[in-house]
Structures are given as structure tokens and as C-alpha cells.
Amino acid sequence: MTRLFDNYDALPDRFFDEVISRDDTPRVHYEKMMRRFTQLSPEDIRARRELVNIFFRNQGITFTVYGVEEGIERIFPFDLIPRIIPLPEWEVIERGLIQRITALNEFLSDIYQGQKILKDRIIPPELVLGSKHFRREFVGVKPPLGVYIHVTGSDLIRDGAGRYLVLEDNLRTPSGVSYMLQNRQAMKKAFPVLFDQYKVRPVDGYPQQLLKTLQEISPTLKPEPKVVVLTPGIYNSAYFEHSYLAQQMGVQLTEGRDLVVNNNKVYTRTTRGLQRVDVIYRRVDDDFIDPLVFRPDSKLGVAGLINAYRKGNVALANAIGTGVADDKVIYSFVPDIIRYYLNEDPILDNVETWLASNPMHLKHILANLETLVVKAANESGGYGMLVGPESTAAEREKFAEKIVANPRNYIAQPTISLSRHPSFFNDNEIAACHIDLRPYVLYGKSPSIVPGGLTRVALKRGSLVVNSSQGGGSKDTWVIDI
Amino acid sequence: MLSRVAESLFWMSRYFERAENTARFLDVNFNLMLDLNSITDVDHPNYWKPLIMVMSNLDNFNAHYQEYNVHTVTDYLVFNRQNTSSILSSISMARENARSIIESISSEMWEQVNNLYHFLQSVTPQQVHTDPYSFYKEIKNASHLFQGITDNTFSRNEGWDFVQIGKYLERADNAARLIDVKYHMLMPKRGQHLDLVKDSVDIIQWMAVLKSCSALEAFRKVYLSKIDPDNILRFLILDRTFPRSITFSICAAQEALWRISGSSLHRYVNNVDRLIGKTDAELSYTTVEDIFHKGVHEFLEEIEHGLIRIGEQLHLLYFAYHTPKIEPLDVSEALPFTGVAGGRANWSQSQQQQQQ
Numbered sequence: 104m105t106r107l108f109d110n111y112d113a114l115p116d117r118f119f120d121e122v123i124s125r126d127d128t129p130r131v132h133y134e135k136m137m138r139r140f141t142q143l144s145p146e147d148i149r150a151r152r153e154l155v156n157i158f159f160r161n162q163g164i165t166f167t168v169y170g171v172e173e174g175i176e177r178i179f180p181f182d183l184i185p186r187i188i189p190l191p192e193w194e195v196i197e198r199g200l201i202q203r204i205t206a207l208n209e210f211l212s213d214i215y216q217g218q219k220i221l222k223d224r225i226i227p228p229e230l231v232l233g234s235k236h237f238r239r240e241f242v243g244v245k246p247p248l249g250v251y252i253h254v255t256g257s258d259l260i261r262d263g264a265g266r267y268l269v270l271e272d273n274l275r276t277p278s279g280v281s282y283m284l285q286n287r288q289a290m291k292k293a294f295p296v297l298f299d300q301y302k303v304r305p306v307d308g309y310p311q312q313l314l315k316t317l318q319e320i321s322p323t324l325k326p327e328p329k330v331v332v333l334t335p336g337i338y339n340s341a342y343f344e345h346s347y348l349a350q351q352m353g354v355q356l357t358e359g360r361d362l363v364v365n366n367n368k369v370y371t372r373t374t375r376g377l378q379r380v381d382v383i384y385r386r387v388d389d390d391f392i393d394p395l396v397f398r399p400d401s402k403l404g405v406a407g408l409i410n411a412y413r414k415g416n417v418a419l420a421n422a423i424g425t426g427v428a429d430d431k432v433i434y435s436f437v438p439d440i441i442r443y444y445l446n447e448d449p450i451l452d453n454v455e456t457w458l459a460s461n462p463m464h465l466k467h468i469l470a471n472l473e474t475l476v477v478k479a480a481n482e483s484g485g486y487g488m489l490v491g492p493e494s495t496a497a498e499r500e501k502f503a504e505k506i507v508a509n510p511r512n513y514i515a516q517p518t519i520s521l522s523r524h525p526s527f528f529n530d531n532e533i534a535a536c537h538i539d540l541r542p543y544v545l546y547g548k549s550p551s552i553v554p555g556g557l558t559r560v561a562l563k564r565g566s567l568v569v570n571s572s573q574g575g576g577s578k579d580t581w582v583i584d585i
Numbered sequence: 586m587l588s589r590v591a592e593s594l595f596w597m598s599r600y601f602e603r604a605e606n607t608a609r610f611l612d613v614n615f616n617l618m619l620d621l622n623s624i625t626d627v628d629h630p631n632y633w634k635p636l637i638m639v640m641s642n643l644d645n646f647n648a649h650y651q652e653y654n655v656h657t658v659t660d661y662l663v664f665n666r667q668n669t670s671s672i673l674s675s676i677s678m679a680r681e682n683a684r685s686i687i688e689s690i691s692s693e694m695w696e697q698v699n700n701l702y703h704f705l706q707s708v709t710p711q712q713v714h715t716d717p718y719s720f721y722k723e724i725k726n727a728s729h730l731f732q733g734i735t736d737n738t739f740s741r742n743e744g745w746d747f748v749q750i751g752k753y754l755e756r757a758d759n760a761a762r763l764i765d766v767k768y769h770m771l772m773p774k775r776g777q778h779l780d781l782v783k784d785s786v787d788i789i790q791w792m793a794v795l796k797s798c799s800a801l802e803a804f805r806k807v808y809l810s811k812i813d814p815d816n817i818l819r820f821l822i823l824d825r826t827f828p829r830s831i832t833f834s835i836c837a838a839q840e841a842l843w844r845i846s847g848s849s850l851h852r853y854v855n856n857v858d859r860l861i862g863k864t865d866a867e868l869s870y871t872t873v874e875d876i877f878h879k880g881v882h883e884f885l886e887e888i889e890h891g892l893i894r895i896g897e898q899l900h901l902l903y904f905a906y907h908t909p910k911i912e913p914l915d916v917s918e919a920l921p922f923t924g925v926a927g928g929r930a931n932w933s934q935s936q937q938q939q940q941q
Contacts, residue, residue, distance in 0.1 A: 358589065374586050
């Protein structure tokens with residue numbers, strides 16, 4: 104091993120390192136990558152980083168930082184060292200996720216028609232029916248093909264032993280897939296030689312696959328159903344992604360004000376009058392999507408949309424009310440859900456989870472706050488959580504009060520040392536940073552996954568939080584044939 | 586095409602054209618001062634004030650600055666965010682509009698708008714003062730590049746027509762205002778013009794008006810070196826071949842409107858086509874003598890008002906969001922039309938940010 108990796112602090116006894124194995128040698132599938140990077144001088148690295156930055160900036164691949172004055176758009180930090188997953192490992196992930204998503208879809212279908220699983224006492228009914236994201240209004244409404252979760256992005260992590268675990272299921276409007284696509288383009292530009300040395304499975308088919316999925320759920324029998332993307336607007340942090348996906352699919356990007364409902368059918372407002380819409384890939388939350396049914400103060404929604412949906416005149420992806428299944432409390436029951444509907448053992452395990460609503464668990468949580476991570480059941484983006492080992496006694500005390508006051512809203516998990524991966528701190532220094540993985544599952548007539556996903560990396564030294572709103576970055580993710 | 590997309594294309598194009606014209610006016614004026622330096626007092630406010638009258642309004646300027654000189658006027662027209670027509674504001678608005686329809690334009694077009702925006706963010710007033718030539722050239726080139734990219738990468742559909750309409754309505758409007766203001770300054774009274782124009786200062790100034798429209802060379806090919814106001818007005822207002830004349834711009838906008846609506850000569854199907862046809866007819870059957878007879882200012886003012894009404898009707902016909910309940914009967918009730926950034930997009934900003 105030469106320069107660049109000389110001072111790399113893998114610590115394989117304490118963490119699972121993606122690149123360096125326990126006996127301090129590089130894993131086979133990473134050897135070519137390490138060789139290539141050690142050939143490059145800091146100037147080479149700088150030039151490539153510059154190339155990548157210009158690519159991202161010119162494409163407008165920025166996200167908006169909230170709470171800061173106008174014009175603050177940042178490039179989502181991108182790390183040049185790719186994360187590599189050998190195909191056999193990937194195939195396990197793929198099978199595991201498809202199993203999981205299939206079971207979760209069965210669960211949603213059951214919850215909204217029949218509630219067999221509640222009657223069989225697999226899950227305490229109050230946990231489902233009392234969930235913030237359970238939509239009573241949709242009991243009995245069957246979406247096209249019986250599919251609720253057309254686009255999902257589950258977060259996977261690896262524990263100290265390198266086992267892949269599901270950390271959370273994002274079943275509402277998961278974002279980040281555009282970064283997966285753009286990261287790949289950037290890497291191909293910046294490291295053509297290295298890229299050529301591996302047989303990397305392509306991810307570029309995602310937009311076509313997404314369009315196919317969306318057209319499959321069309322409620323109308325047209326050869327080319329009209330699909331639109333519904334965005335909250337240019338001030339949403341994921342706006343770039345919405346426009347990028349619309350562009351790549353070749354469909355219109357619409358805002359709520361572009362759509363109008365007449366006689367329970369949805370239309371776009373165009374320079375030539377109204378045009379019928381069949382499928383809406385919506386990136387607006389349930390609460391805001393129709394001011395007549397949900398929040399009346401919503402300015403982003405379309406009045407009457409839900410009625411059109413109920414009448415079966417338009418399909419929504421994802422369906423309304425899917426949030427009940429990615430509630431962090433329901434999450435703890437997913438292994439049972441898989442066994443119940445599919446009669447199979449889960450291929451991918453959950454992270455061990457204690458529910459504050461369970462008195463036995465609550466006792467354990469309160470006694471072990473120092474070592475646990477406590478999360479609010481319905482928050483995302485790394486907000487509303489307590490990381491035990493990094494907290495002060497005062498913070499823990501305050502948090503304990505919140506938990507006791509509203510136990511249904513909290514869960515706790517052991518602090519998992521996410522696996523680590525070499526990443527650049529600057530042009531000639533690398534360090535081990537914690538990473539996770541978000542693959543994207545599409546579900547129309549059947550579920551499918553593009554080989555790869557978004558690897559998020561905690562670029563703050565030692566940090567375990569990989570969310571982009573909390574200083575995280577991303578890497579290109581290569582699934583390779585060996 | 587979505588009404589919102591059509592509207593943003595129109596305004597993106599319009600703001601870009603506005604920025605280019607502002608840059609050219611400033612550039613020419615700066616050069617003019619160098620020429621006049623030896624013969625007259627160039628610090629006189631009259632040399633800078635007209636630029637404000639052409640591109641903005643005096644009240645807004647006076648609210649921010651004490652006097653009219655190269656520094657204050659440049660600052661106001663290039664950098665000032667309070668001036669919605671400054672180059673920086675125009676390009677920001679062009680970019681915001683482009684950003685809201687990024688999937689509808691070609692990625693090359695977006696990159697070009699975005700590049701210019703980032704370039705402007707990096708420029709300091711000091712740099713513009715020490716090297717105005719390079720700065721304005723950069724803006725003008727960026728605009729030409731944008732138009733070339735648009736021509737070569739954007740499908741010739743309705744969207745392209747809205748881009749053309751935005752560009753040519755803005756150009757006609759800017760040209761009308763420039764001629765109006767300059768004529769007012771250089772030609773206070775009818776009848777004296779022949780004597781006055783003999784004055785070398787005035788000739789240089791008239792040449793500057795032509796240069797402001799990139800028209801000097803084209804003009805010379807038609808009228809040789811006869812720089813006199815009759816010929817200049819004839820050329821800048823009535824010429825049918827020069828792409829920056831008012832008549833040419835109106836015709837080009839009209840052709841784009843016809844492609845969208847299917848109207849043709851003498852047959853209009855909507856109010857926009859009727860109004861622009863009227864303006865076109867007016868220009869087509871007017872001579873420069875008619876213009877003098879009517880009064881140059883009066884004539885140009887009528888053109889400017891016509892352009893405003895065309896813009897209003899265009900908005901109502903193609904952009905306004907038609908639902909039976911909110912359809913406005915008169916323009917003053919319609920939503921403001923500035924494209925995305927100054928108009929309707931930011932009213933829901935906080936809710937947009939709340940989405941997962």
C-alpha cells in the first residue's frame with residue numbers, strides 16, 4: 104500500500120470497514136480502486152474534484168438550505184471514492200428488499216381493507232389505527248393493481264459484523280434517486296479509467312423503469328397514459344430531483360396550480376385548454392395534497408384531487424396513507440409482517456427496537472438512555488432524535504420527560520456503529536467515514552430494483568448522521584460483477 | 586404546453602433581452618463619454634440621466650442616489666437589487682424562471698443562464714469601473730450565446746414561439762424608449778434639427794444611438810454616411826430587415842403569435858393577434874414624415890402603450906390560470922405578471938419547504 108492509504112485509520116476491530124478487512128488487508132473487490140487512487144497526485148485529485156464540482160454546479164444540482172437568506176444553494180457534497188458492492192452481496196440485498204416491500208404492500212392492502220392482521224392480534228390495533236399517518240378516509244378504497252408503494256427507498260446499514268440491516272423504510276416520498284443517477288455520471292467523467300477496470304452494473308435505466316411503473320398503474324386504458332410529476336415548487340429542497348425525473352421521463356412537471364379537477368377528473372391547464380391526466384407521481388405530502396380533504400390552508404395541493412382518486416379516475420404514486428407502514432413503531436413489527444403474509448423468514452433483519460409504548464420496553468429505554476438512540480416515530484431527516492452516547496445528562500433528562508409524556512411517539516435502538524468507508528477530507532487526506540445505503544425499489548405490476556442506490560456518508564469526522572440536512576454527503580455506489 | 590411553462594419561457598427570454606439591452610446602452614454611453622471628453626463637460630448629469638429614463642424610472646433612482654454620474658448609474662443599472670430591471674435582477678429573474686421549467690428547456694440553455702448568473706455573482710463594481718468594456722462584452726456575448734443555443738437545441742414548438750415573443754416585445758419596447766428619450770434630448774424643437782445636427786457633438790450622439798442598437802454598420806450600408814435624424818428614425822423604427830428595428834421586432838413577435846393561434850394576415854382569432862396586427866399595420870403604412878407630423882414622442886408613446894396592452898392580453902389569453910370563479914374580467918384584477926420570482930411562486934414558499 105502506498106501514500107494515500109498509508110495513514111488510513113480503518114480500526115477494523117471496532118468498526119466494519121468496507122475496504123479493509125479484519126486482518127488489515129484490502130478486500131479483493133477494492134484492490135483496483137486503491138491502486139488507481141494511489142497513482143493519483145493531490146493535483147490530479149484536485150483537478151477531478153473541480154471537474155465534478157463544475158458538473159454539479161452547471162447542472163444546477165444544488166439543494167436549498169432552509170432558514171438562510173435567498174440565493175443559498177449548495178452543492179450536495181460528493182465524495183470521489185466509490186462504494187463497491189460485489190454482485191453476490193447485492194443479490195441478497197435485492198431479494199431481501201423485494202421480500203420486505205412485497206410484505207409491506209400486503210400489509211397496507213390489509214390495513215385499508217379487512218384489517219385481518221389486527222384481528223389476528225399480530226400488531227396491537229391501537230398502534231396502527233392511532234398512527235398519525237393512518238388515513239381513515241381511505242379504508243375500503245382500492246388503488247389500481249392493489250399497489251400502494253410504487254416508489255420506496257429503504258435505508259440499509261451494516262453493523263460491526265458487516266450484516267446488512269434495515270434502519271427505516273421510506274414509503275411516502277423518498278428522495279435522493281437523482282443523486283444516484285448524477286453521481287454515476289460525474290464518476291464516469293472524472294474516473295473513466297477506473298470505471299473501465301470494473302464491470303459496473305448500469306443505473307441509467309431508472310427513469311424508464313419509473314415511467315413504466317407509473318404507466319402500469321394508470322386507471323384508464325390508453326396506449327400512452329398521461330403521467331405528470333407533481334412538485335411543491337422551486338423552493339422545495341428536492342426541486343431539482345423533481346424536475347430532473349420529469350425531464351428524464353419526458354413528462355410534464357406540474358405544480359398544484361397547474362392542475363384542476365372538473366367532474367372528478369384531473370386536467371392540466373395549458374395554453375390550449377384543459378388536458379386529461381391519468382397518473383400523478385406526487386412529491387407533495389398527504390397533508391397538503393388536497394385542501395378540501397386534508398389541510399385546508401394548503402397552497403400546494405389540488406382541490407378535488409382526492410375525490411377524483413377515490414372515483415378511480417386518476418392514480419397517485421405513492422398511494423394516500425402509506426405513511427402508516429413506515430411509522431417507526433410499525434417498523435418494529437415488519438419481521439412479523441413478513442412472516443404473517445409471506446410465511447417466510449426475513450432475509451434482511453431489523454435493527455433491534457424497543458417501543459416506549461410497551462411498559463417493559465419503556466423501563467429498559469429509560470434505564471439505558473446513555474447507550475441508546477431514541478427517535479420520534481414520525482420524524483425524518485435526522486430531526487427529533489437523541490443519540491445517547493453523544494448526549495449530556497441534562498439532555499437525557501429532558502428527553503426522558505418527553506418520552507414518558509408521549510410514549511406512543513418514541514422508539515429506541517442500540518447505537519449501531521455504522522460501517523465505515525474511506526472518504527476525502529481534503530485533496531490529499533482520507534479518513535474513515537460512516538455510511539449507509541438507500542436502494543430504490545419500484546413496484547408496478549411487480550417489484551424491481553436498479554442495481555445500486557445512494558450511499559450517504561457522514562463527512563463530519565466521527566458523526567453518525569448521514570442526512571444531507573445535517574452535513575452528510577454522498578458517494579457513487581457500484582454493484583460489480585466479479 | 587402548461588400555461589405556467591409558457592409564461593416562464595416568455596419571461597426568461599424577456600429578462601435576458603432586457604439585460605442585454607441594458608448592457609449595450611451602458612457600454613455605448615461609457616464609450617460616448619470617452620469621445621466627448623475633450624469637447625464638452627461629460628460630468629453633466631444629462632449624459633447619464635437618460636439611461637435611467639430608458640431602463641427604469643427616475644423616482645426609484647432618486648430614492649437611492651444623490652446624483653447622476655457614471656458610478657451611481659452603473660451601480661443602479663448593473664447591481665442594484667432594488668431596481669427590478671438592473672442586469673443582476675434581470676438575470677436572477679431569468680434564472681428563476683428557467684429553474685422553474687428546467688425540465689422543459691434544453692440543459693444547454695439552463696447551463697448558459699446559470700453560468701451567467703454565477704459570473705455576475707462573482708463580479709465586483711470595482712471590476713466594472715476599471716474594465717467596463719470586458720464586462721459588457723461578456724453580458725452581450727452571453728446573451729447572444731443563449732439565443733444561439735436556444736436556436737440550436739430547442740424544438741420549434743409552441744415553447745420556442747413564446748421565447749421569440751418575449752424577446753421581440755422586450756426589444757421593441759427598449760428600442761422605442763431609447764429613441765424617445767434620446768430624441769427628446771437631442772431634438773428639442775422641430776425645425777432646428779438641420780443646424781443642430783451639424784454640431785459634431787450631436788452627430789457623435791446620434792451615432793451612439795445607432796450603436797446602442799448595434800445598428801451603425803447596418804445603417805451605413807443603407808444610408809452611407811448620412812447621419813441625420815430622419816434617416817436614423819426611419820431605420821430604427823421602420824426598417825423591415827434590421828433585426829433590432831421596432832417594425833422588425835413587431836413582425837417577428839406577430840409571426841410567433843400566428844404560429845401559436847393559427848391567425849393570418851387580416852384574420853385574427855383573438856385579442857392579442859388583433860392588437861399586434863393593429864400595431865403592425867400602423868408601422869407598415871407610416872412614413873417618417875408622418876411620424877414627425879404626429880410628433881415623435883407621441884408616436885413612440887402610442888407604440889409603447891400598444892406593447893403594454895399586447896402583453897396584458899397575452900397574459901390573459903395564455904398564462905392566466907383559468908378557472909371559472911377566478912377568471913378576471915379586467916387586467917387590473919389579474920395576477921401580477923413578472924414570471925416566477927416576482928409573482929406567484931414565493932407565496933407558498935414556507936409550505937414548499939415543509940414537504941418531506
